[in-house]
Amino acid sequence: MEKIKSKLSFLKKLSLVQQLIVVLCFVGLLLVAVLMPIVDYNVTSIVDKQMYERLTISQYSIIYNNIMPYKQEKEVYHIIYETSNNSFVQSNIGSVQVVYDLYSYLFKDDLAKIVNTDQEVLKNKGEYDERTYYYMITKINNTSKYLISLVDSEYSVSLITSLRNQIIYIQYGFFIIFALVMILWVLTLINPLKKIKNYIDNIKDRKDSDLIMNREDEIGIVSKALVEMKEDLDKQESIKEEMIHNISHDLKTPIALIQTYAQSIKDDVYPYGDKDSSIDIILENADRLEHKVKSFLYLNRLDYLQGEDNEIGSFAIQDLIEKIVLQMDFMKPDLHLETELEDVQFDGDEEHWRVAIENIIENASRYAKSVIKITLKEDYLEIYNDGENIDEATLPYLFDPYVKGVKGQFGLGLSIVSKIASMFQYSVTAKNHDVGVSFIFQKKK
Numbered sequence: 001m002e003k004i005k006s007k008l009s010f011l012k013k014l015s016l017v018q019q020l021i022v023v024l025c026f027v028g029l030l031l032v033a034v035l036m037p038i039v040d041y042n043v044t045s046i047v048d049k050q051m052y053e054r055l056t057i058s059q060y061s062i063i064y065n066n067i068m069p070y071k072q073e074k075e076v077y078h079i080i081y082e083t084s085n086n087s088f089v090q091s092n093i094g095s096v097q098v099v100y101d102l103y104s105y106l107f108k109d110d111l112a113k114i115v116n117t118d119q120e121v122l123k124n125k126g127e128y129d130e131r132t133y134y135y136m137i138t139k140i141n142n143t144s145k146y147l148i149s150l151v152d153s154e155y156s157v158s159l160i161t162s163l164r165n166q167i168i169y170i171q172y173g174f175f176i177i178f179a180l181v182m183i184l185w186v187l188t189l190i191n192p193l194k195k196i197k198n199y200i201d202n203i204k205d206r207k208d209s210d211l212i213m214n215r216e217d218e219i220g221i222v223s224k225a226l227v228e229m230k231e232d233l234d235k236q237e238s239i240k241e242e243m244i245h246n247i248s249h250d251l252k253t254p255i256a257l258i259q260t261y262a263q264s265i266k267d268d269v270y271p272y273g274d275k276d277s278s279i280d281i282i283l284e285n286a287d288r289l290e291h292k293v294k295s296f297l298y299l300n301r302l303d304y305l306q307g308e309d310n311e312i313g314s315f316a317i318q319d320l321i322e323k324i325v326l327q328m329d330f331m332k333p334d335l336h337l338e339t340e341l342e343d344v345q346f347d348g349d350e351e352h353w354r355v356a357i358e359n360i361i362e363n364a365s366r367y368a369k370s371v372i373k374i375t376l377k378e379d380y381l382e383i384y385n386d387g388e389n390i391d392e393a394t395l396p397y398l399f400d401p402y403v404k405g406v407k408g409q410f411g412l413g414l415s416i417v418s419k420i421a422s423m424f425q426y427s428v429t430a431k432n433h434d435v436g437v438s439f440i441f442q443k444k445k
Helices: 002-013 016-065 096-115 154-204 218-266 275-306 317-331 350-367 412-423
Strands: 077-082 087-091 121-128 131-139 145-152 314-316 336-341 345-347 371-377 380-385 426-432 437-443
Touching (some): 016 121, 016 131, 016 145, 077 096, 096 131, 218 275, 275 412, 317 336, 317 371, 350 380, 350 412, 350 437, 412 426
Parallel strands (some): 336 371
Antiparallel strands (some): 121 131, 314 345, 426 437
C-alpha cells in the first residue's frame, strides 16, 4: 500500500485539470484492457447464436418442404446423409470432393456421434481450408437421413466487426462526453478555489478583500468559514491594538511613579515627608505592576493550555469554595457572605478554579453593598452581589480580553475567568437582577 501511495504521490504536484486528464487516460486504457475482451466475448456469443439460428431457419424449408435451396442472400451449404447406404445422397455443393473434404476435416466425428446416439440435433463449428465453418446436424423426422447445414465464418466475422465497432464508438463517444463534462466541472471548481487563494493571500498581506461565493456546497462552506475567520482576525487585531494602548497607559503610571520617587529619594527629596513613606509608595506601585504583569502572563498561559490535549479530572468544589469564603471573611469583614452549597463535583483543575472563583468574588467585593451569596448545585455555580447593575451594552463583551470594563477596569480578571471556564467545558455569564448582579457558571451541553 505504501509503495502504491508513493507512486501516486506525483499526482499531488499536478493541477486539478492535469490530475483529471491522467485519471481519464487511465480509465481509457482500462476500457481497452479490461472491457474490450468482455465485449468481444459477448459479441462472439451473440453472433454464434445468430449463426445457428440462421442454420435452423435454413434447414426448416428442407426438412418440412423438401426443397433444397441453391441461391440465397448468404449461401448456406446443405448435405443430406443416408445412413442405410452410408453415403451423401443430396447436396447444393457443386463438387463431390468438397463434400467429402468437409466431411473428413470438419464434421466427421459429430456425424458419427449423432448417428450412434439418440441425439436429434448437434451444433458446432470448426476449421477447414483456413476458414471457420458453423454447422448443424439434424435428423430428418421418421427417416434414416441426416441434414448437415454449413455456413462459413465470413458473415460472422463481418457481423462481429460491425457490432464491435458500434460498441466501441458508443463507449468512446460516451467516454468523450463524460470527459468533457468532468473537465468543465473541474474548471468550475478551479475558479472559486483561485478566488479563495487570492483572498487568503490578501489576508496574509493585510489587504482589504471580499470573498463572495453563491454556493451551498463544501466550497461555499469553506468560503463562509474563511470570511468568518477574517472577521474574527480583524476583531482580534482591533482588540489587540486597543489592548496595547490600554496596557501601555496602565503600566505607564506605576512605572513613572517608581522612576520619579526613586530619583527623588536619590536626591534626598521625600515626596511623602519621610523616606519610609516615599519608599512605601514605590513598593505599592511595584506591587501593582507585578500584579498586572502576572495577569498578562497567566492569560497567555491559559491560551497555551487550551491548545494542549490534557486529561480533565474532577474534584469536590464545595471544599474549595468554603476555604475561599473563610479567607474572604477575614479580608472583608464588612461584607456578609452567604453560601448554599451542595456536595458536587466539578470538572477541571482545582487551582485554576480557585483563580476563577477568587477573581469573581474579588470583583463582587468591589461593587457589593453588603451581601455576596454563593449557590452551588450540580454543574451550576452562581456568585451574586447586591451592587449596581452592569450596563446592558457592556454585558456581551464583559469577558472579552483587554476590553475596558466597569469603572475603567481593564477586565483581565474576567477574561481569565472566561478562559478557565471554557477550558473545562463550562460557560460563564453575567446577569442583572432588580437588585444586584449574578455571575453564573454552567456545564456546556
